[in-house]
Amino acid sequence: MGQQVMNVGLLGFGTVGTGVLEIIEQHQSKLAHQIGAEVRVKKVLVSNLDKERGDLVNKDQITDNIDDILQDDEIDVVVEVMGGIEQARDYMKQALLNGKHVVTANKDVMALYGSELLQTANDKHCDLFYEASVAGGIPILRTIVEGLASDRITKIMGIVNGTTNYILTKMSKEGRLYDEVLQEAQALGYAEADPTADVEGLDAARKIAILGTLGFSMNLDLDDVSVSGITDITSQDLAYCQQLGYTMKLVGIANRIDDKVEVSVQPTLVPHSHPLASVDDEFNAVYVYGEAVGETMFYGPGAGKLPTATAVVSDLVEVLKNKRLGVNGNSAIIPQHDKKLKTPDEIRAKYFLRIHAKDLPGTFASLTSLFNEYNVSLEKILQVPLNEGKLAEIILVTHEVTKKDYDDVLKRLEAEDVVVEVKSSYRAEGEMN
Amino acid sequence: MGQQVMNVGLLGFGTVGTGVLEIIEQHQSKLAHQIGAEVRVKKVLVSNLDKERGDLVNKDQITDNIDDILQDDEIDVVVEVMGGIEQARDYMKQALLNGKHVVTANKDVMALYGSELLQTANDKHCDLFYEASVAGGIPILRTIVEGLASDRITKIMGIVNGTTNYILTKMSKEGRLYDEVLQEAQALGYAEADPTADVEGLDAARKIAILGTLGFSMNLDLDDVSVSGITDITSQDLAYCQQLGYTMKLVGIANRIDDKVEVSVQPTLVPHSHPLASVDDEFNAVYVYGEAVGETMFYGPGAGKLPTATAVVSDLVEVLKNKRLGVNGNSAIIPQHDKKLKTPDEIRAKYFLRIHAKDLPGTFASLTSLFNEYNVSLEKILQVPLNEGKLAEIILVTHEVTKKDYDDVLKRLEAEDVVVEVKSSYRAEGEMN
Structure with missing residues (x-):
């Protein structure tokens, strides 16, 4: 095993950033065993150089100038845990354009600009990993x-x-x-x-x-x-x-x-x-x-300092292993298929519906014939008298129907004379597949 | 990325072995992208050379002689999916001694001889992975x-x-x-x-x-x-x-x-x-x-052809990546700590107990004083009359107690005059930690 050193630039030194640095410090030898190289956090980007940082970093390690990281050819990977959107996206993009791999915990940036960043990563044969952006404690x-x-x-x-x-x-x-x-x-x-x-x-x-x-x-x-x-x-x-x-x-x-x-x-x-x-x-x-x-x-x-930092470090290990293997920027992670969204007549689901109706003879029959008209069949029905029998609270769960049919029947129900009010409507899942 | 080829020897060609070969064939390019090298199943060990095998293997690929795999220096990894115990253990051990990495789905061998095999793997700087041995569909x-x-x-x-x-x-x-x-x-x-x-x-x-x-x-x-x-x-x-x-x-x-x-x-x-x-x-x-x-x-x-084969292939990918990284035989996977088992007075748990007792005045009081004597306190109690009030069925859930105290109280209960029969006794878990 070589004694190669792989350098990391850390953007942000809040809760998660501190956690990342702690894990890297405390598990140096385990990490080196997994990767076949030593991991070193060379620079940490902070907004305030004068703030007291404890023993975890020394004066030379911190900087408030992003170029100290983006322009340093020795830095292989940028870890973004600073949060926010536009600036974080900008730094990540520049890092990728400079050929650096990126690990981020930023769900906002990934949801809004993920496709653009993944494309840049792909163009530059770089990794862009974001395990911590979804549910920190779950890989x-x-x-x-x-x-x-x-x-x-x-x-x-x-x-x-x-x-x-x-x-x-x-x-x-x-x-x-x-x-x-x-x-x-x-x-x-x-x-x-x-x-x-x-x-x-x-x-x-x-x-x-x-x-x-x-x-x-x-x-x-x-x-x-x-x-x-x-x-x-x-x-x-x-x-x-x-x-x-x-x-x-x-x-x-x-x-x-x-x-x-x-x-x-x-x-x-x-x-x-x-x-x-x-x-x-x-x-x-x-x-x-x-x-x-x-x-x-x-x-x-889903969150928390150590779960999130653990996910970030797992990604970092993966990037560094890939770098040593020469397999960074694996194209499997950028979208391969054209986007095709289902229209409401193709979306199928069950629904829960709670309505207040007049408690008259024939109410229920008129409701069921309405559902029937829209191909909405019912799985569960519960009826409860309200207001001394003048009103009926009716709770329904449908079988699987198209969203379009359901939305149409909802609109008709609201206009129906016997219906006093549609109180609530939710999607329902069936038993497992 | 190099065009290096990495050779695999497959022991066993039943349900799981077929699944492993199918996955490797169908996902060649994806696997090559992950590893940075091509994966080839060079030899498959079978017991009957004449059996019809379909298109998945050709005549040259199958053998009934284990030495065609163990003595082939081109084969980097042995995948054991043949089942059984002694022979499988023997083949795995020889493979490791010959410097080959091993992937297995064999829980029996790993539970009985895992420590010995892991030690051999460690001595020879080889990987020994066994994801599929525990719950095939869960990594x-x-x-x-x-x-x-x-x-x-x-x-x-x-x-x-x-x-x-x-x-x-x-x-x-x-x-x-x-x-x-x-x-x-x-x-x-x-x-x-x-x-x-x-x-x-x-x-x-x-x-x-x-x-x-x-x-x-x-x-x-x-x-x-x-x-x-x-x-x-x-x-x-x-x-x-x-x-x-x-x-x-x-x-x-x-x-x-x-x-x-x-x-x-x-x-x-x-x-x-x-x-x-x-x-x-x-x-x-x-x-x-x-x-x-x-x-x-x-x-x-927990099982099934594709879940199990998928787990085996994941392990294989990991072994091959490690080989290219030069980090096989990572010592983190062999036991680092001395075994120290808890004694019954150190094991703490809750217990569920169902007994039949005589339904007499004072029965319950005598039972509770008995529990008290052994430091067993009760969290839930349910008493149901049986047999026209002559018997009482008593169901108890204890607070967390030591196994020793609980076993002692059980023994005493069985000898107690008011207790007709101890019907059943189970361990219980509390709410999550």
């Missing part, structure tokens, strides 16, 4: 890439946002109200002061776009993801879910039939027996269906 | 090894036998009897004609020994595993489990506190909220707790 991107070597993935479902999963778990299991649980999550550090990106489903949308792009080798943008969040979910909805054998989760779904795909994030009823149903609190999980291997699921923490 | 050994580079694993729990999980699922969910479900499993090919190794827990014991050895870097033999199977589980036990919020699973457990470990396989009550509880039918799952990353779980098929 899911690596598993997908390895699986792809001998399989065809047809479905990915992920609980990929810890904040919303925490909120839904507490609402479901403890019967608590959305606002109250959100405040608690903020106090515990599971939710940001401005929780919009989480609770509206945008964070999950970025991650499912990344997963779908990789899994289907097709360039899926954030704009291709149909998104709805958890802010309108009520405790009544959750109670009925439970009663019908489902757990409500915010699920990112990417599925492919023939060569057309659908990518979405929405509150989804998952049967109690499905492995995703028991993913609780702030945990993440990604379920993958491949034609050869069948169903697999990977469960773990 | 669990790789995940443990990668995790170990920057984490310390303290607990592994696995549902690692598909047959018993299928039987327990059907018994629990459909209220069916053991014998009937076993016959069905045999008809479906999930259970062997002689199911002993599965239902007595031996197959799971082999796998948890392998997982524990790797996870704790400590040489755990099959003899170190305390084993009990599922043959005595009754439908009453399962009904009470359900009622108390648990699901019964055959769980392999390896845990470590300080530097001492416990390894066991037994029917175990898992709380409904634990991710292992919803692993149903013939599926496998392995739950790992690491100090840095926290809780992770990996779920997927």
